[in-house]
Amino acid sequence: MLIGVVWMSRGRPAAAVPEVDPRRVWNDADTxxxxxxxxxxxRRAERAAQEAVRLAEGGFPEQGFAMAKSLNQLGLILTAxxxxxxxxxxxxxxxxxxxxxxxxxxxxxxxxxxxxxLSLMKQGNVKDAERLFRSSLDLLGKLAGPxxxxxxxxxxxxxxxxxxxxxxxxxxPLHEDVVKRRRQIFGVxxxxxxxxxxxxxAAIIRSSDGDSAKRRRASELYRRAVAVQQRLLPPDxxxxxxxxxxxxxxxxxxNRLEExxxxxxxxxxxxxxxxxxxxxxxxxxxxxxxxxRERQGDVVEAEEMLREALVxxxxxLGPGHPKTVESLEHLASFLRGQKRTAEAxxxxxxxxxxxxxxxxxxxxxxxxxxxPQDRPAGKETSGPKPGG
Numbered sequence: 371m372l373i374g375v376v377w378m379s380r381g382r383p384a385a386a387v388p389e390v391d392p393r394r395v396w397n398d399a400d401t402x403x404x405x406x407x408x409x410x411x412x413r414r415a416e417r418a419a420q421e422a423v424r425l426a427e428g429g430f431p432e433q434g435f436a437m438a439k440s441l442n443q444l445g446l447i448l449t450a451x452x453x454x455x456x457x458x459x460x461x462x463x464x465x466x467x468x469x470x471x472x473x474x475x476x477x478x479x480x481x482x483x484x485x486x487x488l489s490l491m492k493q494g495n496v497k498d499a500e501r502l503f504r505s506s507l508d509l510l511g512k513l514a515g516p517x518x519x520x521x522x523x524x525x526x527x528x529x530x531x532x533x534x535x536x537x538x539x540x541x542x543p544l545h546e547d548v549v550k551r552r553r554q555i556f557g558v559x560x561x562x563x564x565x566x567x568x569x570x571x572a573a574i575i576r577s578s579d580g581d582s583a584k585r586r587r588a589s590e591l592y593r594r595a596v597a598v599q600q601r602l603l604p605p606d607x608x609x610x611x612x613x614x615x616x617x618x619x620x621x622x623x624x625n626r627l628e629e630x631x632x633x634x635x636x637x638x639x640x641x642x643x644x645x646x647x648x649x650x651x652x653x654x655x656x657x658x659x660x661x662x663r664e665r666q667g668d669v670v671e672a673e674e675m676l677r678e679a680l681v682x683x684x685x686x687l688g689p690g691h692p693k694t695v696e697s698l699e700h701l702a703s704f705l706r707g708q709k710r711t712a713e714a715x716x717x718x719x720x721x722x723x724x725x726x727x728x729x730x731x732x733x734x735x736x737x738x739x740x741x742p743q744d745r746p747a748g749k750e751t752s753g754p755k756p757g758g
Contacts, residue, residue, distance in 0.1 A: 396425040396436050403443050410608050410644050412450050419444040438467040442482055449489045452650050452686050461486035477520070480509035484524050487531070492650075494691045494728070496535045503528040519562075522551045526566060529573070534692075538577040545570040561609060564598035567591045568613040575620060585620065592617040611640035611651075618658055627665055634658050650693060653682035657697055664704055676701045690728025695721045 399422035406415035422440040426433060445460035461482060468478040487502030507524040514520050529544035549570050552563040571591035578584035592613055599610040615637040621630035638655035645651055660675030680697040687694050698721035705714035 392425065392428050392430045393432060393436075396422055396428070396430075396440075399425055400436070400440050400443065403440070403447065407443065407447050407450070409604075410450075410606070412447055412645070415447045416444070416451065419447055434467050434471050438464045438471065438478070438482075441467070442485060445485055445489065449485075449492065451645075452492070454489045454493045457489040458486060461489065475509060475513075477510065477513050480506045480513065480524070481520060484510075484527055488527060491527075491531050491534055494687070494693075496531055500528065500531050500535065503531050517551065517555070519555055522548055522555065525551075526569065530569060533573055533576060536576075538573060542570075542573045542577055545573045559598050559602065561599060561602055564595040564602075564613070565609050567598075568595040568609070568616055571595070571620075572616050575616075575623075585624070589617070589620055592620065606640050606643055608640065608644055608651075611637045611644075614640075615655055615658065618655075618662075622658065622662055622665070625665070627662060630658075630662050631666075634662060648682055648686065650683060650686050653679040653686070653697070654693070656682070657700060660704070661700060664707070669704075669708060672704060673701075676704055688728075689720075690724040695725055698724070 399418055403415050403418035403422055406412075406418055419440060423437065423444060426436040426440050430436075441460045441464035445457045445464065448454070448457035448460060465479060465482045465486065468476065468482055472478045483502045484506035487499040487506065490496075490502070491499035503524060507521065507528055510518065510521040510524050525544055526548045529541045529548060532538070532541035532544070545566070548566045549563065552560070552566050556563050568591070571588040574584050574588040574591070578588070595613045596610065596617065599607060599613060603610055614633045618630050618633035618637060621627075621633065634655055638652065638659060641649065641652040641655055656675045657679035660672045660679060663669075663672035663675060676697065680694070680701055683691065683694040683697050698717050702714040702717040702721070705711075705717065
């Protein structure tokens with residue numbers, strides 16, 4: 371350790387004090403940000419990541435690597451907080467540095483591009499997200515090998531993106547393969563395997579066309595995922611909340627209202643605690659609870675929940691986002707059931723107008739220039755996403 375000497379005013383040397391190593395200080399902040407992110411403590415993680423970015427600007431031999439790594443970590447945290455424009459900016463800055471340091475065909479660029487794809491996908495920009503995920507998967511397959519955890523994660527992201535684009539027949543075999551590969555890499559009783567089983571269950575439901583055998587298989591996958599997550603993860607973990615939310619939707623569709631309510635409440639409690647009431651994931655649980663209340667005959671609370679979910683989605687995702695349109699459709703359906711036809715038709719027209727406007731809307735600069743071939747010229751973190 372380097373030692374510096376501080377001289378007192380009367381000329382006598384003071385006690386020697388350690389000289390601060392800026393790399394170590396940065397590393398401590400960056401490590402703290404990553405650990406807090408992994409635990410789902412996103413607000414504290416953001417503060418630590420912002421501090422790591424500030425420290426990386428201080429100047430030391432590995433400054434470029436440090437800046438790219440901290441910006442990527444900040445992007446992951448901001449994505450979890452649903453601050454997608456800020457996340458996009460952090461990812462694009464990180465990618466530019468890594469292209470300069472490592473070149474276009476590097477693992478750092480492949481992982482960073484995939485992380486940018488996650489943020490774009492959550493914004494509803496599935497076209498650019500798919501392009502990034504395919505590029506990431508192709509490059510990681512060549513560099514890390516098809517059996518690596520990073521490559522399998524890229525395949526999982528692509529499968530989820532295809533589901534978001536309603537291309538379920540393409541997504542389903544990818545989900546099946548991810549479950550198989552994660553079992554080989556991590557074993558059956560592992561959080562990442564459980565997360566992939568939950569994703570597979572959702573994909574099976576979307577492509578089931580009411581097939582009872584497929585729905586039973588999806589239910590079993592959800593239950594096995596929840597069992598693993600309850601045993602291995604903290605009780606307030608977001609992956610657990612995501613599996614419970616999926617199980618709740620399945621139970622609602624099958625009119626098992628008691629199970630739908632209990633699992634929805636559990637998911638809502640976790641999401642509210644970890645993400646806040648105004649987060650899009652929380653809105654998903656509120657929307658589900660509203661539909662459960664409608665089936666139970668509690669029309670007052672049903673309307674309250676559906677309207678709250680709609681407001682959150684409009685404010686956080688925008689009026690044309692697919693989830694916002696979904697909320698408009700659910701509320702319109704509820705109002706039709708209450709014979710409030712004029713209100714329902716107004717919401718339906720609003721949903722159609724929002725979809726049309728989004729389809730015609732030009733992409734933002736961050737969305738228009740995300741892919742590796744579009745941008746000029748630390749290793750990124752990659753792994754399970756605690757957010758839902």
